[in-house]
Amino acid sequence: MSSRFQTIVIGLGAMGSAATYQLAKRGTHVLGIDQFSPPHMYGSSHGDTRITRQAIGEGAEYVPLVLRSYDIWEEIERETGKKVLTITGGLIMTSVDGVMRHGSNFFNQTVACAEKYDIAHRLLDAGEIKERFPQFRLTGNERGYFEETAGYLRPELAVEAQLELAQRYGATLALYEKVVSVSVKDEKVVVRTDKGEYEAEKAILTAGPWITKLLAEKYAxxxxxxxxxxxxxxxxxxxxxxxxLHFPVWIWEFGTSVEDLMYGFPAIDGAHGGVKSAFEQYRVETDPDAVSKEVSKKEIEKFYGRYIQPHFAGITENCVKADSCLYTVTPDHKFVIDRHPEFPQIIIASPCSGHGFKHSAAIGEILAQLVTDGRSEIDISAFSFRRLIEK
Ligand SMILES: Cc1cc2nc3c(=O)[nH]c(=O)nc-3n(C[C@H](O)[C@H](O)[C@H](O)COP(=O)(O)OP(=O)(O)OC[C@H]3O[C@@H](n4cnc5c(N)ncnc54)[C@H](O)[C@@H]3O)c2cc1C
Incomplete structure (x- = not known):
């Protein structure tokens, strides 16, 4: 294998597989490196499903990313025959006012984005939600937002499809190869791995939860x-x-604490394949190389007791599957898609704070444009690294 490339993509999860595909499609001589063989279950891009929705409650600056991603998912499906996106409709419910989630007032921001971008939706009261979706046990205080074009993505399939396309367009992939350092020497990027050394004009760092291991502490x-x-x-x-057919993707904010939010999906593997749901925790930090993949009986019982049993009719306590996954979170819960503060040859795009998958196809295109054109068509100024460093 040659050791010189135009661009090296480090990490081939959601963001890196998309970037490698988009670069290869533009004819760039690109190498993608991963310590495993994606899709895999050790980072942030596994677990069967990811919600996608067009009116983005995290902020209007994300809407162009998701809209462009819908187009790219369609192209990927056409080119590979893999069904990456399923539209089910999406229900967002809240029974509280003005709570900040992912850095914004989630419910109100969703409605504002739908109005601003003319995204088809309906506002529902608790009675209307109950009538349409009797699976939810409502208190009567809920308000709902229903978006027709929301649905779920298949993360493993999306990564697999984009890596397949990347190779079809000429990308080189180095799998089971761990990057140990990234540096800049004589204006070139030098990437050292546990198997060798590569050189490139540019590098894209899409290492997900491992990003802290490849940045200096002042940035990590x-x-x-x-x-x-x-x-x-x-x-x-x-x-x-x-x-x-009967049940949408959903997000439910039922109280004011950070953990009073849960989300979930329809059963995608037949009636008894399991209904997936989860909540978000920001109390205990972890290390991607040390995190436990085991989910204890106590965790399952606690989740069922607090989240499922009080909020659903028709779901049993029989947990058919459970798995852990990693969020990489910035202080304001927003993304970082930017050049490295010291080395403009290195572009960083990974810390997607638990809501990045739906945008990843467009982020891949943005990264490729930054490399080939020096700028992206979609405005990414809201995702600058500088906003965190200079705060
Ligand atoms: C439980 C959960 C639920 C989520 N739900 C949603 C949702 O509903 N909707 C949504 O839009 N988003 C959601 N997200 C967020 C979304 O999944 C992530 O933002 C996205 O998958 C992050 O992808 P990534 O490419 O940054 O990271 P990853 O997929 O983790 O990829 C990083 C890759 O880099 C590789 N790597 C790291 N270090 C090295 C190294 N030194 N050498 C070589 N390779 C390396 C890793 O092996 C890995 O393959 C969720 C995330 C989780 C965890």
Whole structure:
């Protein structure tokens, strides 16, 4: 294998597979490196499903990313025959006012984005939600936002499809190869791995939760890694159906604390394949090389007791599957997509604070444009690294 490339992409999860595909498609001589063989279950891009929605409650600056991603998912599906995106409709519910989530007032911001970008939606009161989705046990205080074009992505399939396309367009992949350092010498980027050394004009750092290990401490300090758990529960045989035809992707804010939010999906593997749901925790930080993949019986019981049992009819306590996954979170919960503060040859794009998958196809295109054109078509000024450093 040649050791000189135009661009090296470090990490081939959601962001890196998208960037490698987009670069290869533009004819760039690109090398993608990963310590495992993506898709895999050790980072942030596994667990069967990811919610996608167009009116982005985290802020209007994300809407162009997700809209462009919808187009790219379609191109990927056409080129590979893999079904990456399924539209189910998406329900966002809240029973509280003005709570900040992912750095913004999530429910109100969702509605504001839908209005600003003319995204088809309906506002529902608790009675209307109950009538349409009797699977939820409501208190009567809920308000709902229903978006027709929301749905779920298949993260493993999306990564696999983009790596397949990247190779089809001429990318070189180095798998089971761990990058140990990235530096700049004589204006070139030097990437050292556990197997050798490569040189390139540019590098893209998409190492997800491992990003802190490849940055100096003064930059790594802005990224915190949190273990999250996804749970799949079986359903009762009843008139309440949980397959996509009857049940949407959903996000439910039922209280004011950070952990009073949960989200979930329809059953995608048949009626008894399990209904997936999860909450978010920002209390205990972790290390991606030391995190436990085990989900304890106590964790499962606690989740069922606090989140599922009080909020659903028709879901049993039989947990068919549970797995952990990692969030890489910035202080304001927003993304970093920017050049390295000291080395403009290195572009950083990974810390996607638990809500990045839906935007990843467009982020890959943005990264490729930064490399080939020096600028991106979509405005990424809101995702600058400088905003964190200069604060
Ligand atoms: C439980 C959970 C639920 C989520 N739900 C949603 C959702 O519903 N909707 C949504 O839009 N987003 C969601 N997200 C967020 C989204 O999944 C992430 O933002 C996205 O997957 C991050 O991708 P990434 O490429 O940055 O990281 P990763 O997928 O972790 O990729 C990083 C890659 O870099 C490689 N790597 C790291 N270091 C090295 C090294 N030194 N050498 C070689 N390779 C290296 C790793 O092996 C890995 O393959 C969720 C995340 C989690 C964890």
């Amino acid at each position: 300090q802005f990224f915190k890694i949190y273990r999250q758990v996804m749970y799949w529960f079986d359903v009762e045989d009843s008139i309440l159906k949980f397959e996509a």
